[in-house]
Amino acid sequence: MFWEKYSRQKIRDIVFESIDRNLNYRVSPPIGLPASYLDPKVFYSDAPFLSEAPFMSTMLANPNHIGCHTMGDSEPVFKGTQALEQELIALCATEIFGAASDAVDGYVASGGTEANIQAFWVMRNYFVEAHEARHEEIAMVYSSDAHYSMPKGVNLLNIKSIVASVDDETRLIVLDDLKTDLIKAKAVGVKHFILVMNMSTTMFGSVDDMAGAVDLFQSLDLNFKIHVDGAYGGFIYPFSAEDPLYSFQNQHVFSFSLDAHKMLLSPYGTGVVLIRKGYISYAMTKEANYVKGKDYTLIGSRSGANAVAIWMIMRAYGSDGWKAKIANLLERTDWLCEQLTKRGISFYRHPKMNIVTLRPDKVDPLLAEKYFLVPDDHDDPMWWKIVVMDHVTEGILDQFLLDLDKTLTNE
C-alpha cells in the first residue's frame, strides 16, 4: 500500500489545472447543456480567498461527473476533474484493496447506501442475464448487524433475503444457523447468492468472518459473489489490519463500497463503489442516449467537486500519513477500553477498529444523552456506542470517564 503525500501547494495547483482542463462556462459558454457555474448572485466568483481554495473553486465551477469514468467514453467537457476521480478510484482499488492496475471500475456515489445498491444492482443483473436467473432464484445474505441499506436494496431489486443471526458477545454470524437457512433456501429453488460481508458494522465495528462464510458456501456448493460493505470501515480496517481476505486478492470478492464522508471527513455525497472489471456494464442504461458514453451508475448527475474533495484528502495525507492517523485513533481507543475494563463496564470492541459499544446496565441514560452516545435502538437501547474520531480527544474521554465514575458511585 502506498500513495504519495502532496504538499498544499501541489494539491492546489493540480486541482486548478484540472478545473482549467474542463470546459469553462464563462469563457466558452455551451448553449446545449442544462448546466452552468453556480448562481452568481448567491455564489459570487470574485471572492479573493477563492484562489487559495481549490475545493470551493471546484464547487463554483460546478462540473457534472454524470456517468462512469473508469471505462468507455465520458463527457469531454469535464475531463480535467474526471481525471482526479479516475486517480482516486485507482488508488482505492490498487493501494487500499490490492487490485491489479486497471482491474476495477467505480465511481463516487452519493454515499454508502448508493454504493451498496449499485453493487447489488450489477450482481442481480449479472445473475439474471448471464445465468438466466429469475428474481426469486437470487437471495442477498447479510448479518442482522448489517446496515439498513441491505433490506433497502433487497426491496428495490425485488430479490430474496436471508438475515443471518449473530452471537451476542462476538457479533459474529452464527454459521450453524446460517447453514440451516441456506439449505432451506436451496430447497425452495434459490440458486444465486449475493453475500454481504461487513468490513465493520456501523454499530459495533465488527468484521464478518470471511473465511468461515466462504467455507460454508463452498461446502454447500452454492453459487455466490461477495460484496464488502466498507462504508464505515473502508478507510480504517485496511490501514490497521493486513487482511488479504478483505481485498481484491480474494477471488470471491466482487465489489467494495466505502464512504469518504465518514472517517475521511469529506463533505456528504462522497461514497465510493468499486466493482471488478467486466461487470459494471450489467447496469448500463442503454436509453441514456444524451450522455456521452451512456450511464452505468444509479445516480445520474453528480458533483465533480465531491470527487475532488476525496482526492484532496487522500493526497494531503498520503498512505503513510493516513496509516499513522488511524494508528493514533486506535491507541486512544485501546486506552478507553482499558479504562472501561478497570471500571467493570462490559463492552464490545474489534481490536482493529475505533468503535466501542457499551452494554447499557451501568450506563446512566442521562450520561449517554450528555455525550450523545448512539443507541442500537432508540426505543429500547441494548447498547450504546462511542466512536473515537479526531474530535474525541483524550480530554473529552477523561471528562466522560469522570462523569461515569460519578454515576457509578451514586449507585
Ligand SMILES: *Cc1c(COP(=O)(O)O)cnc(C)c1O
Ligand atoms: C454509513 C453506512 C452505510 C450507509 O452509508 P450512507 O453514506 O449513510 O448512505 C452503509 N453501511 C455501513 C456499514 C455504514 O456504516
